[in-house]
Amino acid sequence: MRKQIADTPWPLQRVLLDELWQDTKGKGVRVAVIDTGVDDVNPQLQKAVDAKAGKDYLKPDKKNPGFGDEQRGKTDGTVDQVGHGTKVAGIIAARPREGTGFVGLAPEATIIPIRQNDEKNSGQSDTMAEAIKWAVAKGAHVINISQDTTQALKPDSPMGRAVAEAIKRDVVVVASAGNDGMDGTLKKTYPAAFPGVLAVASSDRNNERAAFSQAGPMVGVAAPGVDIVSTVPGGGQCVDNGTSFSAPYVAGVAALLRAKHHDWSAAQIVARIEQTAVRSINGRDDYVGWGVVDPVRALADAPGTPPTAPTPDPRPPKPPAPEPARLALSETPQERSERLATYTLGIGVVLVAVVAGTAIVIRDSRRRRGAR
Template sequence: MGAAPPAFAGEAGPVGLDGSGECTFPMKKQIEGAPWPLQRVLLDELWQDTKGKGVRVAVIDTGVDNDNPQLKAAVDASAGKDLLKPDKEAGSDDKRGRTDGTVDEVGHGTKVAGIIAARPREGTGFVGLAPESTIIPIRQNDEKNSGNDRTMAAAIDHAIAKGAQVINISQDTTKPLTTQSPLGQAVQRALDKEIVVVASAGNDGLDGKLKNTYPAAFPGVLAVASSDRNNERAAFSQAGEFVGVAAPGVDVVSTVPGNGQCIDNGTSFSAPYVAGVAALLKAKFPEWKAHQIVAQIQQTAERAINGRDDYVGWGVVDPVRALEADPAHPPQAPQADPGPPKPPAPEPAHLAMTETPQERRERYATYVLGIGVVLVAVISGTAVVLRDTRRRRAH
């Protein structure tokens, strides 16, 4: 089955899925090796304190298929919700009749969930960054372009009600939305509950123009751009003043409905990479506030400049470094690197208008010595002249 088109029209839309959707499923074979984003992470070091156990991550998307073996134990179907399917349709033995958010006919949400919480499985090197965390599946979009900002707002409220500690939204709309819009208010309700809200920046960056996408651009949301293997912004990744960090979004491996994995591209798959790190931080530092977790991810990101820019934000997320923190001193906001120490300022040259006392004494001493030498020469010369004169007279 193919994936859906990238844009979804809706009542207040459009709301788009931030992935290219260029893979099919189910897959008969697994991808054996570790994908490149995981090759850069020392997983033993990353997981030395926690694998995210007990942390609940809501995936607001096209649903999350829990038939994939790597997601069976990860998905809490009892907490899930299908906002596109009335509850009266429930009761069918066919999975398509479920209203618990575990129907994913697009595959998008299943990929997102896998990057966060896929369990290890023999035969593949792919695993989620927080493989003991729990996924709350919330379906609010589909292959029929049904999602909009109002269903997304309802999905956020459901996530809050079901105890989500992290919310991942790999969708966006370019329609200008204020903080007083239904979606803006829903995001604020989540932030008020100290929930970390992570959202993809969007895939419309090829034109190079800066623009806001929502919900990523709402204050307090950690907006994630895509980076490539060189830690540079992926060409499609939307740039803007709202971008917080970047994460791998090119040739990303993840789970698909039914079985196996596939490779895809998009900021959709960068956001859950960061959400997985947020889940680990929630587990390791349960007393930290949401903004402190966001600041830690931003502060520890790998960057090419001393501060942030509009393309990769504060840099490309570094999962291991993010987990290295003093629990008693969480960051409140990211700070620019101090950079190398500045060399001391050169001391101004002393321009003397007159000689110093020392110089004057030395000059006088030179004069005295010179005069003394001259006097000695004169006296010696005079003595010689007088002696010669006397000798001539005597003769």
């Protein structure tokens, strides 16, 4: 058992939880976590996990030192020998606990634990398909899948058909984009790239794409994925990084929206999350999608019928084109006439002075000659 982290994690410091939870904390919403299992011993998850609805698609490794007698034979998805799924579930629905500032985004939602993978990556795409079907059958309103493969899967593959059926049944499917983005290459990952899935990339404290976050045309939004605090098996919390922990942040927001808007479709909820994200450009890109998710803004009251697809922000109207500058003379016709009259008068005065001066010179010259 790890110690509790007392401080409030940085992603939660940015969220006004009282405002976020003013209408709901996710009560009545069921979120399936298809992962490495979800530990229901951690005090923050004991009341969050519906073990009766859980499922284990892997044979538990009884030789694992951390696998106790009380876990042998359990097939309800509550065995987590890796801790990955327990972290994912905590970000979504961890209950408040004295001594820690960490809590899930939807702390009254219910987790359906489904164990489909382990530290050996034993999970297969076909097994994932069965896990998705199980989640839908157990009444999941939201499905979180923090796993991915770059193997191109067609829509008619078992996983593709399972995802399509879940979406057809109005389930919000959230998936991580993957952590192979260091080289900057654009790739499609699955199930994130299937139509209708909300694919989530990772952002850092500056609302920029985390260096490891996989970029690609499937990215819908980004969410905090660096230095993320969450629950671990047995009790306490730890810190980790990855799009695996960005996806449940968004799944938590989706759970709150499902609880607040019972009449909204899955497509409307996805569009609402994308439309209210904090954007760096007027539209989407392959790195952070439509932007970094804003939980409070997503839950704010929205007038009218919500759209089923996001749109770029309205551009401000263009200012009217400036009219050509008029070139005016430096004087009016009247001023020009007055100026010319002044010039004429001045010239006349000068001429008179010249004539008078000349006459005086001639007179004086004659007087000097006569005096001789």
